[in-house]
Every structure is written in C-alpha cells, then in structure tokens.
Amino acid sequence: MNIEFLITSLIVVASPGTGALVTVAAGVSRGARASIVAALGCTLGILPHMLAAITGLAALMHASAIAFEAVKYAGVAYLIYMAWATLQAHGPLKIEAEAGAAVRSDREVIWNAILVNLLNPKLSIFFLAFLPQFVGRDEVHPTLLMLQLSFVFMAMTFIVFAIYGVFAASVREHILSRAGVLRWMRRGFAAAFVGLGVKLALVQR
Numbered sequence: 001m002n003i004e005f006l007i008t009s010l011i012v013v014a015s016p017g018t019g020a021l022v023t024v025a026a027g028v029s030r031g032a033r034a035s036i037v038a039a040l041g042c043t044l045g046i047l048p049h050m051l052a053a054i055t056g057l058a059a060l061m062h063a064s065a066i067a068f069e070a071v072k073y074a075g076v077a078y079l080i081y082m083a084w085a086t087l088q089a090h091g092p093l094k095i096e097a098e099a100g101a102a103v104r105s106d107r108e109v110i111w112n113a114i115l116v117n118l119l120n121p122k123l124s125i126f127f128l129a130f131l132p133q134f135v136g137r138d139e140v141h142p143t144l145l146m147l148q149l150s151f152v153f154m155a156m157t158f159i160v161f162a163i164y165g166v167f168a169a170s171v172r173e174h175i176l177s178r179a180g181v182l183r184w185m186r187r188g189f190a191a192a193f194v195g196l197g198v199k200l201a202l203v204q205r
Contacts, residue, residue, distance in 0.1 A: 005134045009153050012130075013160045018079065018116050018193075019045070023161040025189055026109060027168030028175055035165020037106045041113025043158040048118060050150040053127035054143060072201070074119050079197035083190040 019042035027035030117123060131146045139145055175185060 002134065005149060006152075006156075008130075009156050010160070013153070013157050018120070019113070019157070020161060020164050021189065021192055022113050022116050023165040024168040026113075027165035028172050028185065030109075031172060032166045032169035034109060035169050036162050037109045038113045039158050039161035039165055041110035042117055042161055043154050044110065045114040045117025046123065046154055046157060049120075049123040050127050050131075050154070052124045053131060054146050054150065072120075076197045076201045078115055078119050079193050083193035083197070087186055087190050 023035050023038045023042060026038035127150075131149055134149055135142045135145050
C-alpha cells in the first residue's frame with residue numbers, strides 16, 4: 001500500500017459518475033439513510049469487476065467483441081431506463097415528498113445501485129489496467145495484494161459516495177419545498193443518465 005495508490009484511487013472515486021449520481025438521487029429522494037444504502041449498493045457493484053480483473057476474466061471479455069458489446073449495450077439500456085424512471089412521479093427514483101408515499105425497500109435500492117455499476121464493462125477493463133500498476137514484479141503474493149488494494153478501493157468508494165449522498169440529503173427539505181426545483185431536478189438527473197448512457201455507448205474496447 002502506498003500514497004500514490006490512495007491518491008489515484010481518491011481521484012477516480014471522487015470523479016462524478018453514474019454511481020455518485022445514483023447515491024445523490026437517493027439522498028435527495030429518501031434521505032441520508034437511503035443514500036448510505038445506495039452507496040453500499042454501488043460499492044457492491046464494483047466487486048464483480050474487481051474479481052473479473054484479478055482472475056483474468058476482464059482480459060477475456062476485452063478480447064471478445066461480442067461479450068463486450070453485449071454488456072455495454074445492456075448498460076446503455078439500463079441507463080436510459082433510469083433516465084425515464086427518474087421523470088416518473090412513481091418511478092424507482094421517485095421523490096418521496098408526500099406523506100404516506102410508498103417506500104422502496106433497502107433491497108430494491110441496493111439492487112438498483114448494483115446494476116448501474118455491474119452493467120458497465122469498462123470498469124473491468126479499468127481495473128485490469130489499474131491494479132497491476134501497484135503490484136511489483138517481485139511481489140510474492142500478487143493476487144493477495146490485488147485483493148487488498150481492491151478492498152481499500154471499495155472502502156474509499158463507499159465513504160466518498162456516502163458523503164455525497166448525506167450532503168444531498170442535508171439539502172433535501174430545501175428542494176422538496178419548491179415544486180419548480182423538484183421538477184428541474186428530475187429533468188437534470190434524467191439528462192445526466194442519458195448523457196452517461198451516450199458516453200458508455202461511444203466507448204470502444
């Protein structure tokens with residue numbers, strides 16, 4: 001473990017992306033607890049990509065155009081769905097401003113957050129290139145070290161996303177008390193999901 005890895009990981013984790021967007025949306029729509037649950041889901045969604053990179057499956061997927069494109073376009077479709085759902089008053093990311101509004105379970109929030117990261121093939125490719133940089137050629141147990149680095153990265157992801165979500169939850173009342181702000185916020189989240197979907201669609205192996 002070195003400072004270079006920690007700094008690089010922090011920059012990667014703190015950069016705005018789909019996971020951060022989902023966590024912020026959860027914080028605004030349901031409050032601090034929901035944002036932490038969403039942050040957990042996004043963190044768990046990283047795990048398969050890290051394991052794939054460590055076991056070499058990411059390299060196999062990178063070599064297979066069909067596998068890569070299939071996962072990529074599944075991810076694009078899900079992001080477009082998220083954009084559509086955000087605009088719906090009773091969608092998965094509904095703003096629960098009204099008393100008595102149906103509350104989504106933690107399992108639904110976690111599953112939604114996991115899917116967002118799971119359906120992004122570039123994460124596997126990223127970790128395949130990222131982790132080996134911090135493993136020396138003379139390392140006795142390279143797999144164990146990569147696992148340790150992976151769990152540190154996941155811990156940082158959870159902490160940073162939780163901070164984003166809790167901050168969003170702290171301004172929740174100001175947003176919910178203004179119908180105009182609420183409406184434009186939905187549109188903003190929807191546009192962001194569409195933008196991320198387009199960005200993912202343009203990604204090449």
